[in-house]
Amino acid sequence: MSDRYAQVEVLHRARPRSRLIRWSALLAIACSALVWFASEISFADMFSTKRLGHLDRFITNDMLPSKLRGESFSWGGLGDWCAEQFQLNGARAMFATLCISVLAIVLAAVAGAMLGAFGARNLMSAHPFLPHATVGHGDCSHGLDRVAQFTRFVCILLRAVPEYIWAYLLLAMLGTSAWPAVLALAIHNAGILGRLAGETIENLPSQPLRALSMTGGTRRDVAVVGIFPMALGRYLLYFFYRFETCVREATVLGMLGVVSLGYFVIEARAHGQYSTMLFLIFLGGMLVMLADVVSDIARRWLQKGI
Amino acid sequence: MAKPLPLAQRLPTRRVRILTGIFLAALLAFFGLDLNLGDLIPRDSGFRLVLEFFGAAFTPAFTYQSSTGLPEGTSPFLFKVGRGLWTTLTYAIAAMSLSLIGGMALGLLASASFWERRHPLWAVLRWAVRLLIAAMRSVHELLLALVFLATLGITPAAAVLAIAIPYSGTLAKVFSEMLDESPREAADALSYLGANPLQVFLIGRLPRAFPDIAAYSFYRFECAVRSSAVMGFFGFTTIGLYLRQSFENLHYREVWSYLYALIIVVLILEVWSSQLRRRFVA
Numbered sequence: 001m002s003d004r005y006a007q008v009e010v011l012h013r014a015r016p017r018s019r020l021i022r023w024s025a026l027l028a029i030a031c032s033a034l035v036w037f038a039s040e041i042s043f044a045d046m047f048s049t050k051r052l053g054h055l056d057r058f059i060t061n062d063m064l065p066s067k068l069r070g071e072s073f074s075w076g077g078l079g080d081w082c083a084e085q086f087q088l089n090g091a092r093a094m095f096a097t098l099c100i101s102v103l104a105i106v107l108a109a110v111a112g113a114m115l116g117a118f119g120a121r122n123l124m125s126a127h128p129f130l131p132h133a134t135v136g137h138g139d140c141s142h143g144l145d146r147v148a149q150f151t152r153f154v155c156i157l158l159r160a161v162p163e164y165i166w167a168y169l170l171l172a173m174l175g176t177s178a179w180p181a182v183l184a185l186a187i188h189n190a191g192i193l194g195r196l197a198g199e200t201i202e203n204l205p206s207q208p209l210r211a212l213s214m215t216g217g218t219r220r221d222v223a224v225v226g227i228f229p230m231a232l233g234r235y236l237l238y239f240f241y242r243f244e245t246c247v248r249e250a251t252v253l254g255m256l257g258v259v260s261l262g263y264f265v266i267e268a269r270a271h272g273q274y275s276t277m278l279f280l281i282f283l284g285g286m287l288v289m290l291a292d293v294v295s296d297i298a299r300r301w302l303q304k305g306i
Numbered sequence: 307m308a309k310p311l312p313l314a315q316r317l318p319t320r321r322v323r324i325l326t327g328i329f330l331a332a333l334l335a336f337f338g339l340d341l342n343l344g345d346l347i348p349r350d351s352g353f354r355l356v357l358e359f360f361g362a363a364f365t366p367a368f369t370y371q372s373s374t375g376l377p378e379g380t381s382p383f384l385f386k387v388g389r390g391l392w393t394t395l396t397y398a399i400a401a402m403s404l405s406l407i408g409g410m411a412l413g414l415l416a417s418a419s420f421w422e423r424r425h426p427l428w429a430v431l432r433w434a435v436r437l438l439i440a441a442m443r444s445v446h447e448l449l450l451a452l453v454f455l456a457t458l459g460i461t462p463a464a465a466v467l468a469i470a471i472p473y474s475g476t477l478a479k480v481f482s483e484m485l486d487e488s489p490r491e492a493a494d495a496l497s498y499l500g501a502n503p504l505q506v507f508l509i510g511r512l513p514r515a516f517p518d519i520a521a522y523s524f525y526r527f528e529c530a531v532r533s534s535a536v537m538g539f540f541g542f543t544t545i546g547l548y549l550r551q552s553f554e555n556l557h558y559r560e561v562w563s564y565l566y567a568l569i570i571v572v573l574i575l576e577v578w579s580s581q582l583r584r585r586f587v588a
């Protein structure tokens with residue numbers, strides 16, 4: 001019996017360990033402790049008596065539509081008010097938000113597919129997919145690996161800057177239309193989809209691609225005939241996954257002045273109509289949940305194969 | 307022998323139909339938004355701004371771009387960048403530590419594998435948790451921040467909580483999916499040996515999903531850094547606040563310094579997480 005425990009002990013000691021993982025975990029814990037105990041963030045301040053008094057007034061008074069304050073509150077009245085708000089701005093805001101996200105994600109997907117192809121290291125080599133033995137002078141790479149490296153770097157640049165900041169900068173340059181919001185979402189998501197597409201291409205089974213290459217296919221042939229159909233399913237999975245985040249992001253870009261849900265939210269806030277503000281935020285939540293369900297169904301459908 | 311269909315009838319495969327559908331949707335959206343391709347080209351003042359702004363990209367500022375109007379004893383510019391970055395990171399770390407706890411707890415409750423081998427009535431609780439997660443995810447952190455600002459006034463904890471709520475939801479959803487997709491052989495073996503459901507889950511299931519969970523958490527931290535940077539646009543003292551002020555003062559070289567600072571942080575996180583992932587897989 002003790003012999004077996006000794007064996008377990010030996011196995012336990014021989015388990016793979018990494019100093020990097022250990023130090024990272026330690027650093028994470030230390031940083032969290034530091035932030036909670038030695039920074040300006042304090043929940044005691046957030047829920048101080050003064051602020052709670054403010055909250056109390058908000059819930060009992062500001063939050064309700066002015067028509068329904070005091071004695072005249074009724075659920076039917078609230079329903080009528082919601083319908084009225086929905087017709088006034090709600091429907092328009094939801095439609096614009098949806099359009100912005102759909103257009104943005106499609107633009108991002110097209111750009112991302114390009115970035116992915118140029119960023120995939122297996123495609124961007126001198127003799128894609130050919131085994132080294134069959135290639136005479138295989139070390140001459142035409143600098144293509146540099147292209148791949150550069151493309152990956154561009155992807156990181158595109159996604160490192162948040163959508164909101166992209167939109168803010170673009171708005172100053174392009175003036176008010178829906179373009180800044182669309183482009184901001186497209187740029188950020190192109191970075192993300194480009195990286196995911198590159199990984200997808202690198203993880204494809206190489207035998208069929210090698211076969212195409214060995215029978216005389218050029219790099220473009222392999223990309224169009226082999227990689228495109230094989231990678232499309234997985235890429236579409238990522239597409240729908242990003243679509244749902246796009247809708248979420250599109251709701252807020254309006255706060256900068258573009259016509260999406262956020263615009264009407266900010267308007268309502270500026271006029272002190274907190275009830276309208278909350279209702280619009282609720283509508284945004286509904287829209288995001290709807291996009292969530294659509295994306296979930298699409299992905300489940302795709303996983304059965306296309 | 308069946309005659310092969312003419313090419314034209316064979317062509318619209320499922321794949322072609324999906325792609326056509328997607329592009330049609332994009333076209334509808336284009337017209338729904340009343341967009342104009344001409345608006346993509348910046349005009350006069352916009353064009354000058356584009357030139358000036360992108361010209362500044364090559365010469366980011368290391369000191370204040372103009373020293374007029376600076377009060378006596380202002381700390382140096384790079385110090386300001388560092389402070390903005392540090393605040394951004396503190397918000398992100400605080401929000402992430404909250405969301406990891408919340409996401410883990412809700413993720414366990416929402417996963418099918420946690421409730422396996424238990425009474426089927428527990429499924430009610432599981433679906434309730436899933437609904438809660440969807441609701442938490444559905445409202446964007448900036449909208450939540452706006453609600454907190456309206457109800458409680460400006461306080462750093464409000465920004466942290468605004469980020470933490472949707473992030474907990476997202477982490478919970480992804481964690482639960484990862485737990486359910488992790489290989490189940492070890493869990494089954496433990497179950498046949500007579501382990502109770504909790505042991506089966508904690509020893510057989512959870513460790514198998516852990517590498518994925520750690521990698522995804524790291525990615526979400528990167529997102530949290532971005533979210534907290536944007537919080538600056540609402541008056542919190544993260545890097546977004548300084549970026550906006552510099553842009554409004556037309557100090558584009560300073561704007562680029564902030565952008566580069568943000569990009570460098572994301573680059574470091576990227577390298578770090580890819581190194582970690584390599585260790586986990588090995």
